[in-house]
Amino acid sequence: MSTAVLDHLQLADAPLLPVVGQELAAPLIQGGHVRYANLDYAASAPAIEEVASHLNEVLPYYASVHRGAGFASQVSTSVYENARKIVANFVGARDDDTVIFTRNTTDSLNLLAGCVESLLKQRGYAEGRSNVHGEVLYLDIEHHANLLPWQALPHRSVVAASSIASTLARVETQLRAGNVLLLAVTGASNVTGEVLPVAELAALAHRYGARIVVDAAQLAPHRRINLFDTGIDYVAFSGHKLYAPFGAGVLVGRSDWLDAGHPHLAGGGAVKDVRLESIIWAQGPARHEGGTPNVLGAATLAKAATVLSALDADDWHNHEQSLRAHLVAGLNEVDGVTVHSLFEDADTYPECGSIGVVNFSVTGYDAGLVAAYLSAEHGVGVRDGKFCAHPLLNRLGLPAGSLRASFGVGSQLEDARRLIAGIQALLRDGLGWDYVVDAGRWVPVNDNRSYPQWAPNTPGTAGAAPCSTD
Numbered sequence: 397m398s399t400a401v402l403d404h405l406q407l408a409d410a411p412l413l414p415v416v417g418q419e420l421a422a423p424l425i426q427g428g429h430v431r432y433a434n435l436d437y438a439a440s441a442p443a444i445e446e447v448a449s450h451l452n453e454v455l456p457y458y459a460s461v462h463r464g465a466g467f468a469s470q471v472s473t474s475v476y477e478n479a480r481k482i483v484a485n486f487v488g489a490r491d492d493d494t495v496i497f498t499r500n501t502t503d504s505l506n507l508l509a510g511c512v513e514s515l516l517k518q519r520g521y522a523e524g525r526s527n528v529h530g531e532v533l534y535l536d537i538e539h540h541a542n543l544l545p546w547q548a549l550p551h552r553s554v555v556a557a558s559s560i561a562s563t564l565a566r567v568e569t570q571l572r573a574g575n576v577l578l579l580a581v582t583g584a585s586n587v588t589g590e591v592l593p594v595a596e597l598a599a600l601a602h603r604y605g606a607r608i609v610v611d612a613a614q615l616a617p618h619r620r621i622n623l624f625d626t627g628i629d630y631v632a633f634s635g636h637k638l639y640a641p642f643g644a645g646v647l648v649g650r651s652d653w654l655d656a657g658h659p660h661l662a663g664g665g666a667v668k669d670v671r672l673e674s675i676i677w678a679q680g681p682a683r684h685e686g687g688t689p690n691v692l693g694a695a696t697l698a699k700a701a702t703v704l705s706a707l708d709a710d711d712w713h714n715h716e717q718s719l720r721a722h723l724v725a726g727l728n729e730v731d732g733v734t735v736h737s738l739f740e741d742a743d744t745y746p747e748c749g750s751i752g753v754v755n756f757s758v759t760g761y762d763a764g765l766v767a768a769y770l771s772a773e774h775g776v777g778v779r780d781g782k783f784c785a786h787p788l789l790n791r792l793g794l795p796a797g798s799l800r801a802s803f804g805v806g807s808q809l810e811d812a813r814r815l816i817a818g819i820q821a822l823l824r825d826g827l828g829w830d831y832v833v834d835a836g837r838w839v840p841v842n843d844n845r846s847y848p849q850w851a852p853n854t855p856g857t858a859g860a861a862p863c864s865t866d
């Protein structure tokens with residue numbers, strides 16, 4: 397980002413929106429507490445306060461959805477179905493798009509993969525019908541959620557180039573070669589935060605007779621998405637990254653494939669009629685939402701969508717870009733820190749740029765050790781590891797992983813400053829405590845920081861749950 401752009405950004409010295417846990421006190425290994433600097437929004441974002449209040453508002457009415465004539469049941473059903481409409485508006489869905497509530501992005505993409513599998517069977521792809529497009533094309537930068545479901549189907553991958561322009565050219569070459577049914581791309585990289593030109597990719601896919609699904613797990617919490625305007629066929633994202641951590645995700649898109657797919661969760665609610673020998677499956681969202689739906693998850697996801705939609709676009713942009721610019725500039729100034737990116741033209745390519753994610757490594761230190769140090773000695777929470785994007789991390793020459801700081805509407809400049817100061821102190825003074833690897837993770841020796849008494853796994857004690865850094 398140029399200095400001129402930086403000058404135009406106002407300092408994000410206060411959160412843009414209040415979130416739950418803003419003033420959480422984090423215990424330090426050497427004693428005392430500091431305000432927790434949560435720089436791990438890309439993994440799971442804290443609840444926006446308004447979203448959490450809405451949960452409390454809905455909770456007294458909590459009852460079965462679609463299954464009861466009672467008052468609370470009817471209110472719950474109305475909340476659930478209205479959430480679908482709000483989410484449809486949030487992503488600018490077309491009138492005939494289907495909105496399906498799922499558990500998360502992974503679930504949504506697996507649901508779509510199941511539909512693609514059914515479609516290929518119905519169209520006789522396995523029998524080699526020459527006029528049937530049948531492959532899923534994806535980039536090597538994808539999160540495993542947008543990679544593993546496709547690997548179970550006919551597929552092809554493209555190694556992203558060092559610029560967005562050349563990556564698009566590579567995608568076009570593959571599309572031109574024919575046979576691509578679906579292009580599966582991330583809206584923003586969960587590793588580096590760089591945004592992909594999804595409207596252009598959609599146009600490209602359509603030009604060669606393919607559809608496109610955008611994994612918007614990272615994009616939706618930071619940028620507006622519009623299926624109608626961009627032509628994106630399917631979009632998937634998670635409530636817990638969208639400031640609504642109550643267990644719902646969503647898949648929105650064209651209904652024909654979704655109605656042709658084998659039900660994602662066969663069971664109550666997914667059927668019109670059942671005999672012992674035959675079933676007539678429901679159409680629309682019910683087909684894939686078997687079992688009792690997560691009404692609180694859907695209601696809070698919809699509330700988060702409403703709150704984000706009401707944000708002033710410039711304020712939102714300025715807040716995150718100012719934090720990002722300060723973090724990148726601050727880290728770049730520290731000798732021994734490397735900030736990683738994928739595309740040399742990310743900042744200049746139309747509709748791209750980066751969301752609130754910064755990826756970096758510290759020379760001479762294992763990423764997991766730096767993350768443990770930042771937490772124990774500075775009360776700063778970041779993510780380390782390979783970010784469920786192994787092909788990309790391996791290609792970037794980071795097989796042991798790197799560090800990721802991520803932020804959003806509840807973040808403030810002090811969070812970025814605390815991270816930079818922590819890294820400066822590490823490179824100047826070294827570690828202030830001893831650390832060991834335990835169950836695959838770096839942990840402080842003799843960790844006596846205690847969890848709240850209702851969270852029994854005190855760190856450092858036998859049986860503490862190991863965290864995954866994949």
Ligand code: PLP
Nearest residue numbers: 500501502539541586613614634
């Ligand atoms: N896609 C991207 C880009 C992600 O960052 C993530 C989670 O980190 C996922 C998919 C999977 O999301 P979830 O764990 O909510 O299913």
